[in-house]
Amino acid sequence: MYGFEALTFNIHSGYLEAIVRGHRAGLLTTADYNNLCQCENLDDIKMHLSATKYGPYLQNEPSPLHTTTIVEKCTLKLVDDYKHMICQATEPMSTFLEYIRYGHMIDNVVLIVTGTLHERDVQELIEKCHPLGMFDSIATLAVAQNMRELYRLVLVDTPLAPYFSECLTSEDLDDMNIEIMRNTLYKAYLEDFYKFCQKLGGATSEIMSDLLAFEADRRAVNITINSIGTELTREDRKKLYSNFGLLYPYGHEELAICEDIDQVRGVMEKYPPYQAIFSKMSYGESQMLDKAFYEEEVRRLCLAFEQQFHYGVFFAYMRLREQEIRNLMWISECVAQNQKSRIHDSVVYMF
């Protein structure tokens, strides 16, 4: 019952909530980012990171370091935190935590299928996969020729199986199909996650609905912008939008017919929460849109921590860590390539 979660939440999840809040205290602050931005090379970055929670993961790396090593080790910390939490979790929290992984699974599937299409080696692709999205038969994905085989050979045993009902065709896989497949799968996953959170009820459903609705709307805008000028028809584009969120259904109608970015801006400015995002960009500029969306997402994720006794903090923590790893990757790349003037273009500060 909404409002009375405090009475029974701690029975199963009190310990894990306290742990996740402890992890949140270890996220990098603006002061840490300022130190990192002033580093001259990657060894300096490693030295600064050794004072943070990433220390144990980076200390055994030999120099010279690569940016991919830094990102890989930091991702390991995220995976370790996640595994510790999911070991201790009981139902329904363990299902909730599993849902957080499915997005990464979809990304990994698309990575391997695209890589195979471009004749890359399977082992090399598997090393590039995100560790949270690994499942047992992932290497077999390289064998499939079309989507039906993909489903029948590999994916029917994975948790992604129910998301495939809308995209089973016998067409051969090519770049366009794979992108459409990725978006269809992600749409089904978001809707499933949304329904699950609604079923949980209480504060979890309120906070997660807001976060997932923002995710759905952001994907709708990105799909629209990326498909301007391609051969994706309007009906196909509309089929890729999720059936929940602030933009559903009228915003989707308008977005489906947009042909350039200014029209997209016109549609989005009718919705007050998104008006603030679009007003930060001047006309004709779309590079800053990604960063504006990330900033808005981080703002909402930090707000999830304001309330106690709900599962949204776990989702928010995972997302904030991923954003932090993206920040570290950007900073490392800028430092490694000596382009420190561009560092502040893409770093999203959290606290």
Add this chain to the structure above:
Amino acid sequence: MSGSMIDASSWGAALVRISPYTFSAIGIAISIGVSVLGAAWGIYITGSSLIGAAIEAPRITSKNLISVIFCEAVAIYGVIVAIILQTKLESVPTSKMYDAESLRAGYAIFASGIIVGFANLVCGLCVGIIGSSCALSDAQNSTLFVKILVIEIFGSALGLFGVIVGIIMSAQATWPTK
């Protein structure tokens, strides 16, 4: 014989024919049982958060045991009142067992038990939930501890109110003399 104003076949008659000792015993049981329920509920709510938060911030453990102690105090109130109530039980001769005086004594002990039990239940819950938030906030920012402790102190006063009224109520429990 009591019940002269009550129709012999109504529910009211059934109520006054229940022995006052039944009511007294139930009152004593509720006073200790429900108080301990409240204390235990509060302790597990605050304890699980405290254990998890202490992993990243070990300094909070000693200070935050105060929350657990406040919850425990609630159980002690219940024990004290139960002991006081059971000293109020006296035997009366069977002829006087359903007199108005006896019924009054039985009801007084029952009411006292309910007052203390349920006041302590909600007090234990209140202190437990605040204690959990206190542990988590203290782990992030140690200046918050003392301020949240003030809220907890107000919360634990609720149990004290219940004990006071319960003891005053139990003073009413005078059985008829032989």
